[in-house]
Amino acid sequence: MQTITVPGKNSKHRVLLYALSTCIWCKRVKSFLRENGIEYDFFDVDLHGEKEREEVTADILRRGGRLSYPTIIIDGEMLITGFKEDKLREVLEI
Amino acid sequence: MTTLEEVRQRVESDAKSNGYYLNPDPEVLRHLLEGLRKNEERYDYPSCPCRLAFESFELDRDIICPCDYRDPDVDEYGSCYCSLFVSKDVFEGKIPLKPIPERRPNEKQIGPHIKSAKAFTKTTAVKATASIRKSSERGMKLFYCRQCGYVCFREEPPYLCPICKAKRELFAEVTIS
Known part of the structure; x- marks a missing residue:
């Protein structure tokens, strides 16, 4: 799975975002991360085929998440479903 | 090809006839309408811009805008899942617009082709497969x-x-x- 890296000054945490290209909440997460200078990787699931979709689905379910987007995985441990600004601030220490 | 203006007119008329308002932020609204237009272009039906479509009318029917979950969501939270439709209170700024939890059952989000998903959610996957099989048998x-x-x-x-x-x-x- 080829994710796209958005560089940022703050790379303290490893942030992976599963998103949809048309989703407004996913767009908000991207803007939020960018505005706060957080480096992150993202993957627009709707722009990819079955193989990649299956990988994302398996990854989210394995981590006990819901199959909804945006799904943010921080440091490969913490999974956050949806744009929860307060939670993101807390986990990313911003 | 459906234009952005046609999508706008369609949802405006739907909102009016059902007593809803459209998202008060013009930029967010434009993005949502563009998402619907794009989905209509690539899937032939305007499925929710904030949900992953399976590109099968049968499997996506409940998320075609206005989705099956809009009415209970606006009723409970003041907005639908993608925030296209909002209540009067949200429109007038009396209630803040926030992301809301997904009401669509998780098993409906697992495609029939996602094999590995079944290993992790055995029960739900079995249930989903069963319901899909049922519908394909015209059950x-x-x-x-x-x-x-x-x-x-x-x-x-x-x-x-x-x-x-x-x-x-x-x-x-x-x-x-």
Whole structure:
């Protein structure tokens, strides 16, 4: 799975975002991360085929998440479903 | 090809006739309408811009805008899942617009082709496969609204009657003997 890296000054945490290209909440997460200078990787699931979709689905379910987007995985441990600004601030220490 | 203006007119008219408002932020609204237009272009139907479509009308039917979950979501949270439709209070800024939890059952989000998903959610995946198999065998049922007589043919009754807004409990299965 080829994710796209958005560089940022703050790379303290490893942030992976599963998103949809048309989703407004996913767009908000991207803007939020960018505005706060957080480096992150993202993957627009709707722009990819079955193989990649299956990988994302398996990854989210394995981590006990819901199959909804945006799904943010921080440091490969913490999974956050949806744009929860307060939670993101807390986990990313911003 | 459907234009952005056509999508806008369609949702505006739907909002008006159902007593809803559209997202008050013009930039967010434009993005949502563009998402619907894009989905209509790539899938042939305007599925929710904030949900992953399976590109199968049968599997995506409940997330075609306005989705099956809009009415109970606006009712409970003041906005639908993607925030296209909002209540009067949200529109007027009396209630803040926030992301809301997904009401669509998780098993509906697992595609029939996602094999590995079954290993992780054995029960739900089995349930989802069973329901998909059922529908493919035309095992869907007829339901009617006991309040207004609206009839639909699907796996389960809608949350709210699209005609008279009666709740799901008022739906009964039509049995033909």
